[in-house]
Amino acid sequence: MSDEADTLTLAAALKLAGLADTGGQAKQWIQAGEVRVNGEVETRRKRRLVPGDEITFADATFVIERSEGDPEG
Numbered sequence: 001m002s003d004e005a006d007t008l009t010l011a012a013a014l015k016l017a018g019l020a021d022t023g024g025q026a027k028q029w030i031q032a033g034e035v036r037v038n039g040e041v042e043t044r045r046k047r048r049l050v051p052g053d054e055i056t057f058a059d060a061t062f063v064i065e066r067s068e069g070d071p072e073g
Contacts (some may be wrong), residue, residue: 007048007049007050008048008064009045009046009047009048009049010026010030010037010044010045010046010047010049010055011023011026011027011030011045011046012026013049013064014026014029014030014055014057017055017062019057019058019060026045027045030042030043030044030045031045034057034058035055035056035057036055036056036057037049037054037055037056038053038054039054039056049064050064051064051065051066052064
């Protein structure tokens with residue numbers, strides 16, 4: 001996943017996980033310091049995530065995984 005087009009932003013991940021209804025909602029939570037990536041507060045909504053990153057918001061935690069078509073995985 002070295003190409004930026006193949007990566008996922010933190011805001012998009014929150015939407016895909018069903019935690020945020022909109023990008024604006026995800027942005028607010030991120031900028032308020034309510035989201036953690038790998039145990040650290042992350043305030044950059046455009047933070048690029050890589051496989052293995054663990055995202056925590058409220059009582060939900062999920063891990064970014066490689067897609068089946070990813071040649072590195």
